[in-house]
Amino acid sequence: MTSPDTGGDREKVVTKLTSTLRQDLKVRAALHGLDMQDAVEAGITAWRGLGAALPSVDTGDAESYSTFLPSGLWDGFRADCKKRGISLTQGIAQAVTLWLADNPVPEVKRPAIVRRIVVCNQKGGVGKTAITAGLGEALAEDPAALVPVRVSKHFAALLDTGEGRTDPLALEDLPGLGQRVLLVDFDPQGHLTKQLGQEPLPMNGDSLTNHMAGEGKGDLRELVVTVDEDRFGGRLHLLPACTDAFLLDVRLASVRAREAALERALRAVESDYDVILIDCPPSLGLSMDAASYYGRRRTNEVAGNSGVLIVVQAEDSSADAYGLLTSQIEDMRGDLALDIDYLGLVVNHYDARRGYIATSSLQSWMDIKDPRVVGVIGDLKEQKEAVRAKRPLLAYAPRCEQSVALRALAREISK
Missing domain, CATH: 3.40.50.300 (P-loop containing nucleotide triphosphate hydrolases)
Incomplete structure (x- = not known):
């Protein structure tokens, strides 16, 4: 489900995401200085660019999750999920998992002198x-x-x-x-x-x-x-x-x-x-x-x-x-x-x-x-x-x- 975002060119998207993926996404986005919505956008864009579905992700405990995405991105993502024969819940789980894999925890900066x-x-x-x-x-x-x-x-x-x-x-x-x-x-x-x-x-x-x-x-x-x-x-x-x-x-x-x-x-x-x-x-x-x-x-x-x-x-x-x-x-x-x-x-x-x-x-x-x-x-x-x-x-x-x-x-x- 989508609804317009009156604050800009993004639209509100309501989907489902497991609590584990949501927490990992929140932490990892913060580590990279990003908003969660930007991380989801990057994950969906990368997922769509692969041209084929990734291995299935366990979504058994997925709960309602909302974010804001650029206008039109969600419709394209929905169409791709349909072509690959997977649900939107599975698709968003794969996209977030892909983003997490592409953006590991940054290395801690060490001082040159103790x-x-x-x-x-x-x-x-x-x-x-x-x-x-x-x-x-x-x-x-x-x-x-x-x-x-x-x-x-x-x-x-x-x-x-x-x-x-x-x-x-x-x-x-x-x-x-x-x-x-x-x-x-x-x-x-x-x-x-x-x-x-x-x-x-x-x-x-x-x-x-x-x-x-x-x-x-x-x-x-x-x-x-x-x-x-x-x-x-x-x-x-x-x-x-x-x-x-x-x-x-x-x-x-x-x-x-x-x-x-x-x-x-x-x-x-x-x-x-x-x-x-x-x-x-x-x-x-x-x-x-x-x-x-x-x-x-x-x-x-x-x-x-x-x-x-x-x-x-x-x-x-x-x-x-x-x-x-x-x-x-x-x-x-x-x-x-x-x-x-x-x-x-x-x-x-x-x-x-x-x-x-x-x-x-x-x-x-x-x-x-x-x-x-x-x-x-x-x-x-x-x-x-x-x-x-x-x-x-x-x-x-x-x-x-x-x-x-x-x-x-x-x-x-x-x-």
Whole structure:
């Protein structure tokens, strides 16, 4: 059945399509940046050009499906189906199947130089660990599946809703980013390790601290574990913490070129990943120097590929801590002539219902501009529930407000 499309030269077509083909078509069209109707048009055009019917497709559970096609295309397709002795339902199934075969899932774009994202703030309790984990999860999601994302242009709406969240309808389904991600728990407290359901490394074994001190007992790869959730497809890994990191600053004091110690240790695994995220301790010691140095811009690396991501809260004490941290980073920049890029500010645990302090503080962060606010993450229950369940947030509650915002953050700093 057809009906005219008053908005242009297309006509509405009502046919039948299986739920599996419809979902595959929706995802694949999005991956290629196409409207579904354009993909169907291309499939029908290619099918008609073959001059013969393709192998039969199972259409047993086909349901009503409508789309818009150029005027006249459906009539020609109907005539071809009749000539080939097949139903319209079978014909459209073959056309969509043909388009899917001709348009496979695009390869994920890999960075020329591994991205190194240093998540930091010397103030404890701002949620660095949750941001590190959530950002890594968002970067690693399935590139052949669609996930809900809220784009960054809606940040400003937080100042107007009075509810601590943006319009729930302002979402867009986008493909997962499909990056190979290593999360490094650089905090001796081991919150990232425990949050993801893993155990800290034993004190009498090998650790990142040993490798940074030049006393590694084996291959660093042997310490890495996979975050075992289907939606990450084996792309999300963790280098667990060890409580020996409490002694890291003392051990680094006697290490040659100690600011490069983290880079020397992680160089062995860099080729395995697209992105490495460092969950820093709440400290301004030598370990923070090593993390900042690791995030510096390398030779031939484009600006903004790597750098520091600062997590703050919408309250006054975060501003004081931010000043201390940026002073240390600026000192490193000047003393060692380094290019250390600020990837942005993430305002975490935001809830406008806390009143003027929260809203005015958020506005103050947004007024800074350099570094700019790249994410606003609400203070909602799902994150706490995921920590209790020892599961990644984006696997525990993939459609919650925090998951949606973390995906937006991943895309904002990947531009």
